Amino acid sequence: MPNQSDFTRRSFLGKAVAAGAASAAGALHAQPANSAVGAARASALIDILRIPDYATAYDGPTAPIKLSKALGHGWQAAGIEVGLEITRGQMAVLVSSPGHQLTHVHLRWKADVPQGIRCLGDAWERSYGDLEWRGIVPERVMPWYFLTWDGLACHGYGLRTGAAALCFWQVDGEGVSLWLNVANGGEGVQLGNRLLHAADIVTRAGLSGESSLDSARAFCRMMCDKPRLPSTPIFGSNDWYYAYGKNSATESLRDAELMAELSSGLSVRPFTVIDDGWRNASRFPDMRAVAAGIRERKVRPGIWIRPLIAPAETRADLLLPDLRFESRKERASELAYDPTVPEALDLITAKAKEVVGFGFELVKHDYSTYDLLGRWGSEMGASPTTPGWHLHDRTRTNAEVIRDLYLALRNAVGEKVLLLGCNTVGHLGAGIFESQRTGDDTSGQHWERTRKMGVNTLALRLPQDRTFFALDPDCVGITPAIPWEQNRQWLDVIERSGAALFVSPDPAATGPEQKKAIAEAFRIAAGGAAGLHPADWFDSACPEHWASSEGEVHYRWSGDQGADPFSS
Numbered sequence: 001m002p003n004q005s006d007f008t009r010r011s012f013l014g015k016a017v018a019a020g021a022a023s024a025a026g027a028l029h030a031q032p033a034n035s036a037v038g039a040a041r042a043s044a045l046i047d048i049l050r051i052p053d054y055a056t057a058y059d060g061p062t063a064p065i066k067l068s069k070a071l072g073h074g075w076q077a078a079g080i081e082v083g084l085e086i087t088r089g090q091m092a093v094l095v096s097s098p099g100h101q102l103t104h105v106h107l108r109w110k111a112d113v114p115q116g117i118r119c120l121g122d123a124w125e126r127s128y129g130d131l132e133w134r135g136i137v138p139e140r141v142m143p144w145y146f147l148t149w150d151g152l153a154c155h156g157y158g159l160r161t162g163a164a165a166l167c168f169w170q171v172d173g174e175g176v177s178l179w180l181n182v183a184n185g186g187e188g189v190q191l192g193n194r195l196l197h198a199a200d201i202v203t204r205a206g207l208s209g210e211s212s213l214d215s216a217r218a219f220c221r222m223m224c225d226k227p228r229l230p231s232t233p234i235f236g237s238n239d240w241y242y243a244y245g246k247n248s249a250t251e252s253l254r255d256a257e258l259m260a261e262l263s264s265g266l267s268v269r270p271f272t273v274i275d276d277g278w279r280n281a282s283r284f285p286d287m288r289a290v291a292a293g294i295r296e297r298k299v300r301p302g303i304w305i306r307p308l309i310a311p312a313e314t315r316a317d318l319l320l321p322d323l324r325f326e327s328r329k330e331r332a333s334e335l336a337y338d339p340t341v342p343e344a345l346d347l348i349t350a351k352a353k354e355v356v357g358f359g360f361e362l363v364k365h366d367y368s369t370y371d372l373l374g375r376w377g378s379e380m381g382a383s384p385t386t387p388g389w390h391l392h393d394r395t396r397t398n399a400e401v402i403r404d405l406y407l408a409l410r411n412a413v414g415e416k417v418l419l420l421g422c423n424t425v426g427h428l429g430a431g432i433f434e435s436q437r438t439g440d441d442t443s444g445q446h447w448e449r450t451r452k453m454g455v456n457t458l459a460l461r462l463p464q465d466r467t468f469f470a471l472d473p474d475c476v477g478i479t480p481a482i483p484w485e486q487n488r489q490w491l492d493v494i495e496r497s498g499a500a501l502f503v504s505p506d507p508a509a510t511g512p513e514q515k516k517a518i519a520e521a522f523r524i525a526a527g528g529a530a531g532l533h534p535a536d537w538f539d540s541a542c543p544e545h546w547a548s549s550e551g552e553v554h555y556r557w558s559g560d561q562g563a564d565p566f567s568s
Helices: 022-029 212-223 249-262 287-296 328-333 342-358 368-373 398-413 447-460 484-497 512-526
Strands: 008-010 054-058 064-066 074-077 080-087 090-096 104-110 118-121 145-149 154-159 166-172 175-181 196-204 235-238 271-274 300-305 362-365 418-421 435-437 470-472 476-478 501-505 545-548 551-554
Touching: 054 080, 090 104, 118 166, 145 166, 145 212, 154 166, 154 212, 175 196, 196 212, 235 249, 235 300, 235 512, 249 271, 249 287, 249 512, 271 362, 287 300, 287 342, 300 342, 342 362, 342 398, 362 398, 368 398, 398 418, 447 484, 476 484, 484 501, 484 512, 484 545, 484 551, 501 512
Parallel strands: 235 271, 235 501, 271 300, 300 362, 362 418, 418 435, 435 470, 476 501
Antiparallel strands: 008 551, 054 064, 054 104, 074 080, 080 090, 090 196, 104 175, 118 145, 145 154, 154 196, 166 175, 545 551
């Protein structure tokens, strides 16, 4: 087993930041010289809150329609208008196309982009271990927003949450591009005479003396001015990473008893979340009794659902077309409701209402982006779905349909139940969900997957925590397959970052040492602890040097053998 003994905590007092992290730490932890933070800006912001220099509309990705500057603020061609309204530090993008069925709008600003900058973009839904600060890559797709760092300040460029288009940015040495995907399925949207408020562009200049992380958080707050946050910290158990769907009512109650034991004396109560597998009636004969049993143990019951998946006997007029998939296997096996059909939407929301009726207080809803668009976020690139198909209702964009689905789920569970989105679009769920899974699955079987997916999403999307929602970097899968010396690091970094904390405790691997560590983690999580953040996020996609006001932590994620190049 790799020796993880270098997992240490060192005081800042009288000690230098570890070699290799010093420059990044200085950028990340820079403090203002006086209380007048940001009296002067440290470096220039690229000006995109102005009428772009070029605009193109598309009747499909290969059918560009060049637009001409219109009188006033905007661009136009026969039957197409792209209006741009600048007010109060933002610019609205308005699209009208009664004579066309548009799929995209491309806006382009010419600019002298500073040499040597690094850029960090977001992801379409979850990230897949692929977030990182990089130099300029002209073809790089950066969904929703991007940050730049020029050695002096961190600037933000993006869209207010809740946009009506699926949007991404590109940056090159000669300017900035914004692509707005206004498609319906994989074809053009039929807006008719409707004016589409596609997006609101916002920017923020980093302030003098402000750390890059503080700049990023402030920009996330600007993008989402009304987040929906949980009233208390989220922590507890989820059975997926030890059971993988082979769970039972008995095991759920056992998990609840363990959560109660390890949270003894805490005023904030943990959750026990039952993941996929609970619809097996032989293992879960009475879900109301299970929820009640969890609650009797002074633990809050939570449950997983896949709202869009449909049974084999479902009528075709309620389903999404299988053309959204490129794979024949997927076309044959993945039936999903079309949420633009009212009857289908009722069946979708009935799943959420059902589990709330059982007495569950947290609903984790999963798979909806994949079920709707036929692709995982890692497969999307510039195209979130396959061309050549459309929804039953062709008058709304994919982004509008997704957000309407989220609002319908919110209404279905009510105001008191927590919604946790997984495989959901954070930029569209912000303000609707209390929590969001921001990375692809960790693992109870392969540490390399946890290292790649978990650490990356926690470090690089940490600015979204409590600015968009409570960030969920996924579980600590405590099983015999994962060395505890590695898992205890993962547990430690989550608990002290302030993110949502879930453990999957296999009884075969959860002994006195693990219980003691989990209890301490819950104590810290219940107190709302936050502040641990990556000191080397500019230099690594898997930061090892983390810091807070209490000191520095060095994690050894890869161990003596390094990363596994053959692991997924």
